[in-house]
Amino acid sequence: MRAAITLCAAAALAVPMGTAFAAPSAQHTDTARTAQHRQAPDPVLLDCASQPEVRPEAYVLACGDGNSRLVSMHWLRWDAHAAVGRGTNVVNDCDPYCAAGTFRAYPVTVRLDEPRASQSDPGERHFTRMTLTYTDGRPDGFPRTVAYPLPG
Template sequence: MRNHTLTKAVVLGAAASLAAVMGTASAAPATAPSAAHTAPRQSGRPVVVDCFWQPQVRPGAFVIACGDGNSLLSSVHWSQWGSRSAVGEAVNMVNDCKPYCAAGRFHSYPVTVRLDHPQPWKKRPQLEHYTRMTLTYTDGRPDGFGRVVTYPLWD
């Protein structure tokens, strides 16, 4: 009986630790961006605001679902970052949440990413930020997703 209780405690502790790490990871980019990609450029080009309310220019990774981390972009390669839009190629990592999200598996889907509709950022009005992200799935897509999906970006 004691071994069962000890095993149960170890499993619950491991699960709690994993949940804490996943919670932190879900709010953080999958890879640490270099300093050149985190600081907004002085050229007046828009930024994209990450889950920590930090302005990013050409991030190599981006969490789409800040609340639960079940959708993120990785391996982002930007071909354009302009005053009206930004375009790049990436991999959208999406949790299938089967049978539920904590037990789900992440699947990779190549996408074209477009950021647009720049507006002054409420937190720092001197900076413009992109307010919309459009993903176009180029080879497969998650169940229930259209070929093109558009998300509003936070302010």
């Protein structure tokens, strides 16, 4: 009789344990999803030559003539949805004309967003919009906030 009770107790304990080990817990599933999400590469910023960059220290905005660029960039955020950084927009005032103009520096906050899959490499995503917010002065005729579509 003692053996039968011990056997039944062992069987009763084994059934819930088997179920617990057979099905992943919600916490384990959430952890696996989070790890998988982290493994996906964050979007990149394409430069003038369509080369991918992540957290660049400098970036040319005016690819044709180089008369506007970002320098001294410090990125505060760079993830799957957006990137945010601070730096300086150096802009040629083109006065009296661009070849004789003066480059002037304006502090900016930069936001990259609207990531899209690359047409040439579907595994790579790149940001498609850049928004500059001038924090202390701005080039003549510029609004305080300017949004640019990015190549890609």
